Amino acid sequence: MRPERYYGEMMPSLKVKLGELELQNPVMPAAGTFGYGEEYSSLIELNRLGAIVTKGVSLAPQEGNPPPRIWETWGGMLNSIGLHNVGLEIFAKEKLPFLRRSKTPIIVNFFGHTIDEYAESARRLSDLEGVAALEANLSCPNIKEGGIHFGGKPQTVAKTTKMIRRSTKLPIIIKLSSNVSDIKEVAIAAEGEGADAISLINSIPAMAIDLETRKPVLGGITGGLSGPAIKPIALKAVWEVASKAKVPLIGVGGIMDYRDALEFLIVGATAVQVGTANFINPKALLEIIEGIEAFLKRKGIEDITEMIGSLEL
Numbered sequence: 001m002r003p004e005r006y007y008g009e010m011m012p013s014l015k016v017k018l019g020e021l022e023l024q025n026p027v028m029p030a031a032g033t034f035g036y037g038e039e040y041s042s043l044i045e046l047n048r049l050g051a052i053v054t055k056g057v058s059l060a061p062q063e064g065n066p067p068p069r070i071w072e073t074w075g076g077m078l079n080s081i082g083l084h085n086v087g088l089e090i091f092a093k094e095k096l097p098f099l100r101r102s103k104t105p106i107i108v109n110f111f112g113h114t115i116d117e118y119a120e121s122a123r124r125l126s127d128l129e130g131v132a133a134l135e136a137n138l139s140c141p142n143i144k145e146g147g148i149h150f151g152g153k154p155q156t157v158a159k160t161t162k163m164i165r166r167s168t169k170l171p172i173i174i175k176l177s178s179n180v181s182d183i184k185e186v187a188i189a190a191e192g193e194g195a196d197a198i199s200l201i202n203s204i205p206a207m208a209i210d211l212e213t214r215k216p217v218l219g220g221i222t223g224g225l226s227g228p229a230i231k232p233i234a235l236k237a238v239w240e241v242a243s244k245a246k247v248p249l250i251g252v253g254g255i256m257d258y259r260d261a262l263e264f265l266i267v268g269a270t271a272v273q274v275g276t277a278n279f280i281n282p283k284a285l286l287e288i289i290e291g292i293e294a295f296l297k298r299k300g301i302e303d304i305t306e307m308i309g310s311l312e313l
């Protein structure tokens with residue numbers, strides 16, 4: 001891609017492609033940490049983002065777990081939201097129209113409790129105007145397999161991806177958990193059944209205890225750890241998957257600033273998602289985009305794609 005020049009100053013290209021989906025830059029919010037976009041719209045210009053990723057939606061509304069649902073830990077936070085959401089119908093009627101006003105591509109994160117529910121959600125979401133891509137959260141418990149998450153076994157990932165693929169023409173992003181014995185196998189299973197991109201990682205199963213009461217801190221007993229504490233785990237997961245997968249990867253986990261974001265590109269991610277940082281600094285996404293641009297200018301790098309997979313070993 002040709003860099004634009006303005007009064008002699010080099011303007012690096014930040015454009016990246018996730019399959020057929022073209023993004024003006026590689027930075028987007030991580031699902032569940034940016035609401036349905038509207039919640040952040042007075043704090044941040046949505047048109048500046050690479051994409052908007054919604055909170056996870058399911059066919060039916062879901063209440064979620066009892067409080068407390070959030071707990072701060074060293075280097076991160078625990079959440080046990082329990083995938084609380086308004087359900088697909090209300091999402092379509094009340095949340096999507098606002099998002100459509102922005103020119104930024106909308107990626108809808110979704111989940112199900114059975115493979116059929118994933119397929120049905122994918123089918124119904126594809127009928128909605130303005131949805132650019134779907135991101136399937138495979139960390140949800142599979143009720144037919146005793147609660148093991150859908151992303152736990154390569155065979156289940158393959159089956160779920162295949163059914164989603166049959167249900168939609170939109171680009172599909174399969175979101176993986178690092179809570180597996182070999183994340184490469186799981187990623188290859190998703191790629192083999194038609195995933196257009198893979199995002200990794202989801203929060204990591206964890207818990208916290210109140211010493212005085214000897215009770216779990218979270219209402220849901222266990223939760224997911226996110227934030228800077230998980231960045232090294234996420235980086236390794238992206239690096240490992242990048243060595244095998246051909247589809248573009250989206251790196252997620254503990255990205256707090258532009259340096260973190262670029263490290264994910266170096267190990268092979270094409271784009272990044274920023275989650276926990278939004279709770280600390282609602283302008284984090286914009287600062288990361290600006291930081292990346294300034295870094296590229298400083299280094300004389302004309303195109304961000306030069307950074308992808310540029311790890312020196």
Ligand SMILES: Cc1cc2nc3c(=O)[nH]c(=O)nc-3n(C[C@H](O)[C@H](O)[C@H](O)COP(=O)(O)O)c2cc1C
Nearest residue numbers: 030031032056079137202203226227253254275276
């Ligand atoms: C409060 C909260 C809610 C989340 N909800 C979802 C969700 O609905 N779907 C999903 O795929 N991931 C969800 N996640 C996981 C994030 O998208 C992300 O994968 C994880 O937090 C790691 O990134 P981070 O360290 O930048 O936060 C949630 C995370 C948090 C903290």
